[in-house]
Amino acid sequence: MDLLQDHLTRARASGGVFARTVAVPPWGLTLAGTIQLSVHTVVQGRAWLWFDDPGQAIELAPGELALVRGGRAHHIAHEPGAECSDHTEFLARPAPSEPAPGQRLTVFLCGAYRFSGDIGQGLLDALPEVVPLSAGVGDPLHGVVSVLSQELSGDEPGQQTVLDRLLDVLLVLALRTALRQSPDAPRWFRASADPRVSGALRAMHEDAARTWTVPELAAICGLSRAAFARLFAQALGQTPMQYLTDWRMAIVRDHLRTTDLTLAQIADRTGYGSPYALAAAFQRHHGMPPGAWRERRP
Structure with a gap:
């Protein structure tokens, strides 16, 4: 019996939505604090993530991820303090044009996860508000993010099944790494x-x-x-x-x-x-x- 897997199974952890976005500055997205757990990773370019204070923003480069626990709304944008729109407005924006000289195109992935019951809440409570993770070459997280990006770049038969499985793997790998790094990890872990x-x-x-x-x-x-x-x-x-x-x-x-x-x-x-x-x-x-x-x- 794997204790982390047992908790995840009983928490009925599942991927809600996942999207691959190509953005050209200026751009910014606000995600509500009602999302129980979100994950962001940059495939190309740079992005910045913050809560209330842009001065405390975290930079995300290719191969880096951030797990964000629900509670406060958070923002992700091309630079700290950029104007951000909510999810609906962001998706309705015009398709990005070619970047101007000096501008950097950003390709990033955003996902949202759902948990159920006290066991799921216990897992979430064990995490800091934000957990930056590095997925270097050779790290399983790096491989999963690469496959996710490729899968989301097109429309293939059976894609949703592939995405569901990849989301499961990404969640377990990210949580495992986050809990190993956290000084406040549950004692059972x-x-x-x-x-x-x-x-x-x-x-x-x-x-x-x-x-x-x-x-x-x-x-x-x-x-x-x-x-x-x-x-x-x-x-x-x-x-x-x-x-x-x-x-x-x-x-x-x-x-x-x-x-x-x-x-x-x-x-x-x-x-x-x-x-x-x-x-x-x-x-x-x-x-x-x-x-x-x-x-x-x-």
Whole structure:
């Protein structure tokens, strides 16, 4: 079980829109903060990305990407502080003419991703507001961006399927790199690379419904119960059983929000012997019964 893949699958992460744009100065685009996660990469030329202060703009050169988490609107343009239009107006602009002497044509890609539920929000919350990434030659990100650019430059049979798969790959590679670089990456992500506890984490994610015990989890990691409990607490900041409960509750909330499964069915999938046991655990964890939580779900 790959923990990042498990989170992405349960978050139902998917590419919403993706576009290849050719622009000649002056140009500028504003993207709303309601986009949960966007990615920008320049294939040719230069672009600048900023939020409120153009003085804090990030330059994007070919081979560089930026992941932008939702919250505040952001701008991308040929130079910091350029006048920007919203997505609809930008797409309606006349086709670019040939650049004048000294002007630099820019080819860039913009994508938007959607996430679902608390697990998806947890992934987003683990990211800084903007994450600059470099995709040099030899980096898998570089290859994916190149293929995306080529695919978007024409209209080929089966193109949407190709784009969907490439977007999936781009998202996983970019998130993996971003989380590795982030000092605030979730503890489960850092711990998933620790061979002393990673086996237990994978086991709990692979079969959250199993009645796990600390000795069983310790045995998976080849450690004594005491050593495992100590190392797990150091890596995750909580006991193995607390982590398991938190993960089960995240799955329960996901089912309550996105499915019509009964409490009995959810209990069976999350390791609770009955809907009553699940309801009691949910009440302790959230301060309200699951039925009431489901009724007021966003």
